[in-house]
Structures are given as C-alpha cells and as structure tokens.
Amino acid sequence: xxxxxxxxxxxxxxxxxxxxxxxxxxxxxxxxxxxxxxxxxxxxxxxxxxxxxxxxxxxxxxxxxxxxxxxxxxxxxxxxxxxxxxxxxxxxxxxxxxxxxxxxxxxxxxxxxxxxxxxxxxxxxxxxxxxxxxxxxxxxxxxxxxxxxxxxxxxxxxxxxxxxxxxxxxxxxxxxxxxxxxxxxxxxxxxxxxxxxxxxxxxxxxxxxxxxxxxxxxxxxxxxxxxxxxxxx
Ligand SMILES: [Mg+2]
Numbered sequence: 001x002x003x004x005x006x007x008x009x010x011x012x013x014x015x016x017x018x019x020x021x022x023x024x025x026x027x028x029x030x031x032x033x034x035x036x037x038x039x040x041x042x043x044x045x046x047x048x049x050x051x052x053x054x055x056x057x058x059x060x061x062x063x064x065x066x067x068x069x070x071x072x073x074x075x076x077x078x079x080x081x082x083x084x085x086x087x088x089x090x091x092x093x094x095x096x097x098x099x100x101x102x103x104x105x106x107x108x109x110x111x112x113x114x115x116x117x118x119x120x121x122x123x124x125x126x127x128x129x130x131x132x133x134x135x136x137x138x139x140x141x142x143x144x145x146x147x148x149x150x151x152x153x154x155x156x157x158x159x160x161x162x163x164x165x166x167x168x169x170x171x172x173x174x175x176x177x178x179x180x181x182x183x184x185x186x187x188x189x190x191x192x193x194x195x196x197x198x199x200x201x202x203x204x205x206x207x208x209x210x211x212x213x214x215x216x217x218x219x220x221x222x223x224x225x226x227x228x229x230x231x232x233x
Pocket of ligand 1: 012013014015016186187188
C-alpha cells in the first residue's frame, strides 16, 4: 500500500487528552473520549496510539479498552489495537527501591504512586519539595541501576531503556504504521523523546502548552486545542 501521504498519530494522555489533576486518580476523563479516539483511529486505518507514563492497566482503568494501539509505562509496555501485547513484558522495580520511595514520601508529606513498572513521587501540593524529591529519587535510581523520569510536579523511578521515542519507533516498524508520517502530541518532558523520534522518521511533534527547548515544531495552547485540532468531539 502507498503510504506517502498517510499520517500516524501518537498522543500522550495526561495534559494532552485529559487535563492534569491534583493526583493521578483525580483526572476527569470526558465521557466519550474513548469512543472519539476509537472513531479517529478507524478513520486513520488504526495508525493512532496513546503513549503514556501510566501503566497499560491504569490506562484501561480510565479509558476502558477501545480498539486503539497503546503504550504504557513510558513505552515499556505496548499493545496493538486488538489488545494483544507487543514486545517483552517489562520488569517490575525492586521491592526495596519502592519501599524506600514510599517511606520518603510518607516522611516528607508527598504522594507516592506505586505503578506497575515504576514508583513516582508527586509534589503538586508541596512544589517546594520538588528538588529534594528529585535528589532522593536520583539516589535510589543510582543505587539500584534504574532511571529517572521527570514531569510536571512528579519524579518517577523506572527501569532503564523505557522511553516514548522507542515506543514510536517500535510502532512504526509494525505493518499498521510503517511508511506513514508520524506526529507526536504531548505536553511534558518525557514527550520530547517522542517528538525526536517522529522528527527522525520524517514527521514532527506538537507541544501542548509552552515548553522551553522543545524538539516539537508546532504547539497548541491546551487540551482543548488538541481536541479542536483533531476534531475529536
Ligand atoms: Mg503528559
């Protein structure tokens, strides 16, 4: 099939498809978002994937199981539109690393989020604790040979190697996406890997909101702007 003019779309979830909330479980997902994304994917011959820092299980909890491709845990877990898993199952974090993060959060009054393949410290309610939280998470990451992901008022310890750019590259190698021009839409630091991968593959990134030093060529002001651009609702 000639894919010269076909587009593949990769979209982040929090801050892109839904407004960021005080905590990860506080988001408000528009009632028909899953349906709208599924319809968009169908119009694009399934060249649409949600790429999130949340685990696949967590995405399912908030979005249900629409027939769209998705990557969770910053690209460590991937599934195609029919729900079948792609690639190897990622490792969980060492119990001791998670316990240390949880204990730190308890002592410092931060919110700890145990994720399927990571552990996150949220400091939205005490932003002044952010740099200390980052230092602590970095120490834990170094001690256990792990990696760090930073985001808006959150720092997360994850296994090495997971990033949204690799998820884009992996999807683009599948028959569904191959040959299309990839576009990544995202709002945060971890989306930069997605922007860069799309650029390498002849596409581009769209940043939601303003970020300094972004690899995205274009921007839209907010989540509403994403809905409008995609004519989602
Ligand atoms: Mg985001």
